[in-house]
Amino acid sequence: MFNCFAFPRKLLIIGVVFILTACDASTSTTHSLAIDQVEKSNEGWPRSIMTSKGLLTLEQPPKRIVSTSVTLTGTLLAIDAPVVASGATTPNTSVASEQGFMRQWDPVAKSRNVTALYQTEASAEAIIQANPDLIIISEAGGDSAMRLYEQLKDIAPTLVIRYDDKSWMQLATIFGDLFGLEAQSQKIVADFEQKIQNTKQQITLPPQPTTAMVYYQDGTGANIWTEASAQGRLLTQLGFTLAELPESVKGNISMGVRNDIVIATGERFPDAVNGHSVLLFSAAPPREQALKENNYLQLVNAVKNNQVYAVGEDTFRLDYYSATNLLNRLQQLFGQQQ
Template sequence: MLSGCDQASDDAKPAVQHDAAAHQNAAEGEHHGTEHHDATHGEQQQNSAPGETSGSDRQNAAVSEPQSWPRTLQTPKGVLTLQQAPKRIVSTSVTLTGTLLAINAPVIGSGATGRNSTVADEQGFFTQWSAVAKERQVKPLYVTEPNAEAIAAEAPDLIIIAATGGDSAIKLYDQLSTIAPTLVIDYGNKSWQQLALQLGDITGHENDAKAVIDRFEQRVQQVKQEITLPPQPVSALVYYEDGRGVNLWTPESAQGKLLTELGFSLAMPPADVHGGTSMGKRNDIIQLTGENMAAGLTGKTMILFSSDDETVQKVEANQFLVHLEPVSAKRVYSMGPDTFRLDYYSASNMLNSIERDFKAQ
């Protein structure tokens, strides 16, 4: 299950085009197999989504006390021992960098994605946390293609690699592991909360991880109390750039779980409408293309992810969708371009969008 993996396939691009390498991971690997297992003894097996901390997460948050050093970690590459809490972390994954920043881990440098896009700033850092990265003087070490020399020049005491995906530097593992202890993390099967707990355990920032999760949960409850739900159920989706299909979020998706926690009901396609399977067996999305697109969108309200106001206009102008109730009634809402994959920052932005669009009068 790829609960945290919020991705359209390469041939089904979202209306807000993402050239961010990290946002290309799901099409490259549906579930990442057995080669790359979780890189810490704090692994969580059950997925939860932003705003929904799973039972195992809550248990860990309640009973896990900061451990002493050194710490020994089981990784896909064998046992890794950290003698002390890292002070100079290089993240080769722009996706992981956001969660490291959220737990106040000492990130000094990071890989970057394409600059000046709908999802990235002039440094190639995701817009939802680029201001935090600038404030903490995180250095962009390279754009897209991992550069071992640039990493080595920063003299890191811990290097973090994504197991798979467009922002993975796994092919440089052998080279990077001669520079500093190098840890492989699989983020594709975790919510950002699970990732925060795992990285907190690895870096010695357990309390920061728990605090940011608690803070987010408080914000979820605040927003829930302050909004009036639009007509239910809702179709939550990513609209393809070519206008010929959508990826519909299911209750198993990170986006779907957050909406559900806020009180929304998710509209699913009728039993006789079958979604596509080009991305393999997944339970976080349903692909709807061709005649199935309109037939599968049964919600009374439409909520667009990886989108902007222009996306809303495109949906409202789509001749195959104009007869649908959300379109004709002007109940189509955008959650912003950074909601393709939810981390603490983009999930918080999503809450802001929900509050803005549905705030009780």
């Protein structure tokens, strides 16, 4: 009978070392990937992406994508990703359709028969019923379904990704590389980059620097967009300079692990509105007057000089569709013919 304990000790050690070395070699490229970096095999598939939850590998292009993030869905639709269902927000509002989809891309979703999984509160049961071969979860934001991750990852491959630190164009590139939709993502990004350059050449900026923000309906404060936000990045590309926030404002706020906004409320709110002009996101023109009538902001330069501009109700979440609308709005406001 073969006696494993009689096996020469030196050879046993060599064998163990060989096994460990082989395992390490097989995973070395995996460990070298940065978060959100995509790796493709020489044959095209499989493809892998490093996430905060570890490596996710797709053996073939997904055919039934379920997006739990209404923010990410617009970008997925823009690159023709096979989205079959999406989470939704509160329906029948100024920004959302009767399904709870964003108005800027709701017609596209309807034309592609995308169904609404749920409205506001993520439902694992609804996601499972959609029979996905890939589930996408946003790691941050109000539409994050991270609490369901452990449950969903056993149903289908589940991609966890952030959007608060990326533009929609960066997201489109990542999705395109991972899903085999490189041509679609490259074209739409290139087209939009050209639109940015055209807009930049056709507008005259308001007084700089600018405070870009979402003004609360009750007038008590605002979310100030930072340079890390999609909104801030786009404005910077157009030539805007975002006003630097005082340390006293930055030190008083937090919103989980998000780095795209700074919350400014109470007595620190006027200190945060320190740009020579103000752009109001997620706002229609009537909000301009509401801000200018705020008693706490009467000494703010932008208010005193009547440099307050609403840039559209659909600009809280920037995807290809809402970002295009934003460029059109900026051209209307600051176009040289004005």
